Amino acid sequence: MKLNKLPAASQRQFPNKISQLFFLQTRNWRSPKFCNSRNNCCLSRYRSFTTIVNSVSSDNGISEERVSVLVVGGGGREHSLCYALKRSQSCDAVFCAPGNAGISNSGDATCIEDLDIFDSSAVIAFCRKWGVGLVVVGPEAPLVAGLTNDLLKAGIHAFGPSSEAAALEGSKNFMKGLCDKYGIPTAKYETFMDPSAAKKYIKEQGAPIVVKADGLAAGKGVIVAMTLQEAFEAVDSILVEGSFGKAGSCIIVEEFLEGEEASFFALVDGENALPLESAQDHKRVGDGDTGPNTGGMGAYSPAPVLTQELQSLVMSSIILPTVKGMSKEGCKFVGVLYAGLMIEKKSGLPKLIEYNVRFGDPECQVLMVRLESDLAQVLLAACRGELNSVSLDWAPGSAMVVVMASNGYPGSYVKGSKIQNLEESEVAAPCVKIFHAGTALDADGNYIATGGRVLGITAKGKDLEEARERAYRAVEEIKWDGGFYRNDIGWRALPLKQESSKW
Numbered sequence: 001m002k003l004n005k006l007p008a009a010s011q012r013q014f015p016n017k018i019s020q021l022f023f024l025q026t027r028n029w030r031s032p033k034f035c036n037s038r039n040n041c042c043l044s045r046y047r048s049f050t051t052i053v054n055s056v057s058s059d060n061g062i063s064e065e066r067v068s069v070l071v072v073g074g075g076g077r078e079h080s081l082c083y084a085l086k087r088s089q090s091c092d093a094v095f096c097a098p099g100n101a102g103i104s105n106s107g108d109a110t111c112i113e114d115l116d117i118f119d120s121s122a123v124i125a126f127c128r129k130w131g132v133g134l135v136v137v138g139p140e141a142p143l144v145a146g147l148t149n150d151l152l153k154a155g156i157h158a159f160g161p162s163s164e165a166a167a168l169e170g171s172k173n174f175m176k177g178l179c180d181k182y183g184i185p186t187a188k189y190e191t192f193m194d195p196s197a198a199k200k201y202i203k204e205q206g207a208p209i210v211v212k213a214d215g216l217a218a219g220k221g222v223i224v225a226m227t228l229q230e231a232f233e234a235v236d237s238i239l240v241e242g243s244f245g246k247a248g249s250c251i252i253v254e255e256f257l258e259g260e261e262a263s264f265f266a267l268v269d270g271e272n273a274l275p276l277e278s279a280q281d282h283k284r285v286g287d288g289d290t291g292p293n294t295g296g297m298g299a300y301s302p303a304p305v306l307t308q309e310l311q312s313l314v315m316s317s318i319i320l321p322t323v324k325g326m327s328k329e330g331c332k333f334v335g336v337l338y339a340g341l342m343i344e345k346k347s348g349l350p351k352l353i354e355y356n357v358r359f360g361d362p363e364c365q366v367l368m369v370r371l372e373s374d375l376a377q378v379l380l381a382a383c384r385g386e387l388n389s390v391s392l393d394w395a396p397g398s399a400m401v402v403v404m405a406s407n408g409y410p411g412s413y414v415k416g417s418k419i420q421n422l423e424e425s426e427v428a429a430p431c432v433k434i435f436h437a438g439t440a441l442d443a444d445g446n447y448i449a450t451g452g453r454v455l456g457i458t459a460k461g462k463d464l465e466e467a468r469e470r471a472y473r474a475v476e477e478i479k480w481d482g483g484f485y486r487n488d489i490g491w492r493a494l495p496l497k498q499e500s501s502k503w
Contacts, residue, residue: 067376068093068131071109072117072147073138074100076403076437076456077361080368081136081375082109083433088376095132097123101447102436102455117142120150127156134159134380140216140358143335144170157383161357164331168322169357172214172252179352182325184318186352187342189254195239198253202231208256213238215247220410222293222354224256259345260305260492261353263338263363266319267378269387270332273319277370277394278306279363280493285410287488294410295453298489300400300464301366305343305492314341314350322355333357334382365435365456366399398464400471401435401456404478404485409452417482419447419454425477429470431460449482464493 069085071078071094078096085094086108096103099111116122118141127135135151137143137160144166151158160166167174179186187210192198202209202225211234213221221244225231231253238248261283265276280303285291306314318339326333338356343349359367368375372393381390406413419439426434435458438451457475461467468490475485 065133065377065380066090066092067133067380068095069134069136069376070095070097070112070123070127070132071136071138072097072123072142074098074103075138075361075451076435076453077359077364078138079103079106079108079435079437080365080456080458081138081359083435084368084371084375085109085136088374090374091376093130095126095130097126100436100439100450101441102434102439105441106436117147118145120147123147124151124154124156127151127154133157134376134383136160136379137335138358140166140169140356143357144216148335157380159335159379159383161333161335162331165326165333165335166357167331168326168333168337168355170216172212172354173250175352175355176252176254178322178325178329182321184321184325184352185349187254187257189252191250191252192235193239193250195235198235198239198251199232201253202235203228205253205255207231210254210256211235211238212252212254213244213248214250214252215244217244217247220244220293220295221247224293257342257344257351257353259342262303262305262341262343262350263299263360264306264311264314264319264341264350265360265363265367266315266337266339267382267387268319268323268333268335268337269382269385270334271323271327271385272387273315273323273337274382274387274390274392275311275315275319276367276392277301278303278311279360279366280305281360281363282486282489285405285486287486288491292410294405296360296362297403297405297453297486298401299360299363299366300398300467300490300493301363301370302398303493310343310350314339318350318352338363361437362401362403362453362456365401365458369399369431369433369458369460370395370397395460397460397462398467399458399460400464400467400490401458402471402475402485402489403437403453404455404457404475404480404483405453406438406449406451407482407484413452414482415448415450416442417449417480418442419449419483420479421477422447422455425457425474428477429459429473432470432474433458434474449480454483464490468494 071081085091094109096109097112097115104111135158143160146163148158148160149162173191207228208226211223223234237243263279266273279301281296281299283293285294338360340353341350435456438454439447440450442448459467459470
């Protein structure tokens with residue numbers, strides 16, 4: 001099993017804390033000049049180092065349980081989770097399987113490239129060998145496949161829902177049924193397996209209308225049809241042509257809600273829910289929120305559309321009824337509830353569009369750079385049912401991430417194009433962090449694109465305008481002929497700045 005330069009002397013338990021220092025540190029130390037140029041924002045790695053040194057000399061002052069963590073996944077979301085866990089004072093080591101070249105080279109985690117995350121026995125064996133006390137499952141597919149179930153049976157803390165609870169994302173029909181039963185506000189809908197029946201219903205309802213594949217479709221199984229013809233074509237594509245495979249054996253046809261979308265995240269321990277800071281992403285591929293849906297082309301936090309009053313309403317009318325409803329159904333939810341919301345234009349009230357059962361991508365990136373609490377301890381508290389005693393600390397100001405994607409995404413795209421100037425980009429402005437999603441190294445050590453969404457250029461600032469300016473300044477430094485990005489991330493939150501900006 002490839003351990004990405006793990007010291008040969010390391011055993012399941014590190015011999016002593018001094019030996020941990022050499023394993024935990026990044027391999028690309030920054031110069032003092034670099035740190036000064038980014039004010040205090042880039043000192044997180046240094047602080048990480050000093051807190052570990054302090055724990056060596058003053059163990060009695062450390063009340064948290066120390067833990068090694070395995071993050072499952074290899075995208076931008078997982079990179080940001082590794083980044084936050086690496087900064088956690090109680091975290092001894094961070095592994096990521098399979099990870100990617102950027103995660104490995106940044107030193108944010110030790111990547112285990114050949115660990116099969118769908119082989120529960122292999123994951124459990126790895127955890128036992130290396131003393132992993134917490135597994136954080138990033139993507140939805142291993143959750144739906146039951147990885148968390150198997151880890152819990154093996155006595156290993158796992159942050160993420162069971163396969164039964166993951167049906168909140170794995171089946172839109174299941175989610176809609178739960179909404180019906182427990183009075184959770186959502187769009188009116190019907191479920192179909194027969195194309196003719198679906199088209200008849202669509203004709204009765206009229207356009208615009210929304211057609212969704214029931215199962216997991218990598219964020220691409222939703223078609224917002226503005227005409228009846230588009231809706232009919234979506235039905236044929238999913239049910240007849242099988243464009244989403246088994247995920248499209250059943251479809252949901254639901255009413256079109258007009259308003260503003262927002263993302264709401266809450267940590268859940270089975271009975272209690274703890275809201276995270278607000279965030280909002282841009283799903284459409286093109287500027288002005290045009291074109292087909294993607295997995296997300298950018299995000300920012302906080303989201304002005306989610307006022308404190310609205311957040312309280314979302315908790316009371318959507319999140320808590322879901323948590324209690326799942327408990328009553330005999331499948332308690334432990335993990336992250338990611339509610340995709342529509343703040344309806346006509347009523348101003350939130351309705352649930354969909355649930356994801358893991359951190360959103362790219363929203364996770366902006367949340368993790370703002371989080372100041374010890375993430376490892378927070379997630380352990382969720383696993384133990386102790387979230388009622390937890391509070392979260394957040395950095396003031398705002399954060400923004402601009403996604404760089406391969407040309408052609410979300411359709412077909414060519415892999416292998418070279419990406420240059422990443423180091424220069426990360427120092428082009430203060431408080432910039434580049435999260436890797438679909439990258440690898442070629443034979444000459446150059447970064448190349450291997451996925452649709454490839455990089456998440458993330459920046460913090462005193463407000464959203466400053467975060468945006470820093471993020472785009474960093475984006476402009478990157479040399480990548482095979483990629484593109486949206487020029488207007490955050491436009492809904494900065495409408496007055498749009499006309500006068502350089503976009």
